[in-house]
Amino acid sequence: MSNVADNLAYTSKAGPPDTVDSKREWNLIFWLSVGWLVILVVFILLGSANPLVPEIERNADLINAQPALTNFWKDSCDPEVERCGRDAFVVGGLFGNDDRGRDVLAITVDGGRISAFIALVVTAIGIFVGGALGLLAGYLKGWIDVVVQIIINVTLSVPALLLVIFIVVVRGRSIWNVILAVSLLAIPALARIVRASTLQVADREFVKAAEVLGVKKGSILFREVLPNVMPTMISFAFLTTGIILVAEGGLAFLGLSVESPSITWGRIISDGRADFRDSPWVVLTPSMILFFTVLSLNLVGDHLLKRYDVRGSGL
Amino acid sequence: MTANDQPHRDRPDDGRPDLPNGMMLEVDDLTVDFDTPSGNLRAVDGVTLRLAERETLAIVGESGSGKSVLSRTLINLLAGNGRRSGSIRIGGRDIDQLSKAERKHFFGVEVAMIFQDPMTSLNPVKRIGVQITEAMRYHLDLSASAADKRALRLLELVHIPSPAERMKQYPHELSGGMRQRVVIAMALACEPRLLIADEPTTALDVTVQKTILDLLDELRQERRMSMILVTHDLGVAEGRADRIAVMYAGRIREITTTDRLFADMRHPYTEALLNSIPRPDLPSHTRLHPIPGRPPNLLDPPKGCAFAPRCRYAQPDCLESEPPLDGPHGHDWACFHPVGTPEGAAALAANEEAGVTAAGLSMSESEEEFV
Amino acid sequence: MAGTGTAHLRDGDPNVLVRVEDMVVEFSISSGTVHAVSGVSFDIVAGETLGIVGESGCGKSTTARAVIQMPRPTSGSVTFNGTDLTQLGNEELRKVRPDLQMIFQDPISSLNPRRTVSDIIGEGLRVWGARGQWTSDRLDELMEAVGIDPRFGERKPHQFSGGQCQRISIARALVLDPKVIICDEPVSALDVSVQAQILNLLEDMKQRYGVSLVFISHDLSVIKNISDRVMVMYMGKVCEVAGADDLFARPAHHYTRALMASIPGSKAVVEASMIEGELPSAINPPTGCRFNTRCPAATDICRSEEPTIEAVGGDHYVACHHPATETPVTVES
């Protein structure tokens, strides 16, 4: 129906519609980001079943790192050592190998499994717990809001690092403790965002209209408020996942991430630091992958926020 | 042109050229097109206008009829995706022929604009005084103290109580009516000869609206200003304008003096618009007559008269070609079957007979179209 | 108390549906207490339209919302069908809600953008089941009645124009066969010709379904057109109550007269005191008659004593020490 466009023209007094070009540009970046994330997920899920990724030599001894692709780094190798001249494609794989002779791509994929696991679980906990707190506080207001606000402010004002160090040091460096520690940071942050978004939605007249109809509060929360807060929650879920990937890296640098033999992106990067001069690819490969992943998560999150934010999109 | 009977003028208008044939504004065949994702949108379509010195012309019409685009175009504020054709002469000067240097001190000086929402023209983080003096110092090259003095006088002029204190306040500390007065003061700062007011009072209370419109009237008289008053309120137009232009779908459909428009309207759209508004002089529960249907989609305008699908007078010829805007004694209308003429009466009678207009609109009152 | 009193309540009338007495609504904000509504009384008779008019911020919306206890008034009583709503618990109150519906100003914002139109209209039935003539099988008929093509039921609100959205809101309110619908500036956001359609629709719905309306507007012409009785408010107080035609023919309160003189097109002159006088603050309202800072007829008594509402002939009530009963303003247009 051509009515639709034309209806809009007469209802919204908003400015001129977006130009086509800026939208297309956005879409391209958005789909590139989605593509990257899909590839990443496929690699992580397939793991060693993926023919593109070499087996990790778990028991490999400490050996010199192998350069990736070319012999670009050859000069820095000791010419006396035979291994140095070996073709990167044969032993090193696409991205070379690390000081223990493990293929960098393989460990990156392997580390990605744990990194992604931590990030996703923390995000899920953050969205469920933080989201629920934010929704209740923003919609019911009153004492619930006061309590939630206190929780948010207290947790956010405790130096995050101290809290995490405290938990990990006291409880040990298991995956679940890392998840717990990072979740304690994600929950208040997400609660705050969801609360703000809920306050905005709860203020809109359709929520008042439901109250006037005598709809029960719980029903209003689920049928009127939540569907309108959901897009914000989902987009922030993407952003949060990215932040947590980075946060885990930070923990690893402090030696507080998961214990060996588990590896994460953070650990690979932090372990590879020692040999950065000789084999920078060990650090660079997972760093670049981390960078593109976080960037993609941010772009996708941003795009969803813009696309589904009812106010912003002029619906 | 006598400058000596202008008590409020700070700047003698000696330097100003006399208006050729007394016309403040001459617009010829002005057309504005917008590039949109769904195609070309013609928001203003061949508008020709004359506005004399000290005259107020009201532009009325439904939402989307192009009133704001027209007024913004006059002050060179066309949106980025818009294209203009046709000529605009303000104070006898073609705005396309202005040199770069002249341009700098033309818009905002010779011609100024007041927008509907005062907040959009005020910077929320700057004090009122700073905002008023800024433009003056730039355009009139005044010193800070001279500009301050002048700003104070302007605020007095627009009836702002204790202006010295207001100068130090921020926009949000003022009421809506006061803000609009500040915006008016800013518009007047450089002594414009043409003031374009786009719904200057729509956001305000009736009592405030009245005082603002009185103020504009007073200023127009005192300062020899011409004014274009854009409004969707026929009451406002009736009370304030010398002449009224009725716009529909980007074109002027009828234009004449205020008295003549209300006493002897010719265009069916003018009539329909008047019948659709509640009037305070009619008894309570008087049935209103909404205009059936909706304004046309400007992306894909109908052939012939754009009002035809909603017009109770529409005949087959209306669907064929666009009626020209023309008429005797300064009363122009664009209609083949005007109200109050034998042609109009015949057209209406024929449609009533048939029960349906040539454009397929049902004539029965009860069958109000879905809006 | 100024501008208070109950002389205008029609207690003898058996058809009184809602009776509001001495309602006060105050909001605490950081800089003090906002006296939004200060001792307002009025009543609504079945099938009547009560218009509430006044300047922005005078407490029209707050008054109307306090009637449906959103939020509950600070004090005073709201009697509906013999029960005082202010005394009801939340759950009891919820049970009364279907009888008291509301239509909001912003047609777009009052519809959930993520639900379909038939979902929105049918929501009341989902909660309460059929209470009167409307059942979920007859939604099409209801949509038809308010001028929405039932074939568009599965669409989302953003696909409709402002006027259509307001029609949907009206259908949502009607589906529960309410006794009273509060309309808070329902046409203020609409274009002139659409405004006429919605005003006509409300008038028709009132006739057809016998519902009472409380109609809020700052537009006097609209108020006159739709109302049977009009209540003029100023700074949280009632100034004047009268039949619509009567009020416009013989405005007796000086504030009402100033409003009438401000109607666009009116040739009457507004007194200078109205022009210069800023609306006083609702945190610190003037003593005596709250209009005394802007009133051209104010005397000492106006500054010290609050006038009570009294009859000035017929069904016409004014709260003023010096009502202008002799000199009618001529409203021209």
Ligand SMILES: Nc1ncnc2c1ncn2[C@@H]1O[C@H](COP(=O)(O)OP(=O)(O)OP(=O)(O)O)[C@@H](O)[C@H]1O
């Ligand atoms: N920058 C733009 N790009 C595309 N279309 C535009 C643009 N600006 C305005 N339009 C369109 O031009 C038409 C005329 O708009 P305009 O704002 O002039 O209407 P109006 O008469 O001022 O209405 P209102 O009473 O709502 O202010 C509308 O259909 C509008 O959607």
Ligand SMILES: Nc1ncnc2c1ncn2[C@@H]1O[C@H](COP(=O)(O)OP(=O)(O)OP(=O)(O)O)[C@@H](O)[C@H]1O
């Ligand atoms: N939730 C609130 N908190 C604090 N003050 C409020 C609140 N709601 C309303 N007020 C104040 O109460 C007064 C009355 O407001 P109300 O919205 O009832 O006015 P109104 O007559 O409906 O005005 P309008 O025509 O602008 O809608 C105003 O001074 C307003 O600022």
Ligand code: SF4
């Ligand atoms: S009579 Fe014909 S030309 Fe005149 S307004 Fe109607 S449709 Fe247009």
Ligand code: SF4
């Ligand atoms: S005369 Fe006195 S009581 Fe009457 S409106 Fe004026 S100030 Fe109020």
Ligand SMILES: [Mg+2]
């Ligand atoms: Mg406009």
Ligand SMILES: [Mg+2]
């Ligand atoms: Mg209100």
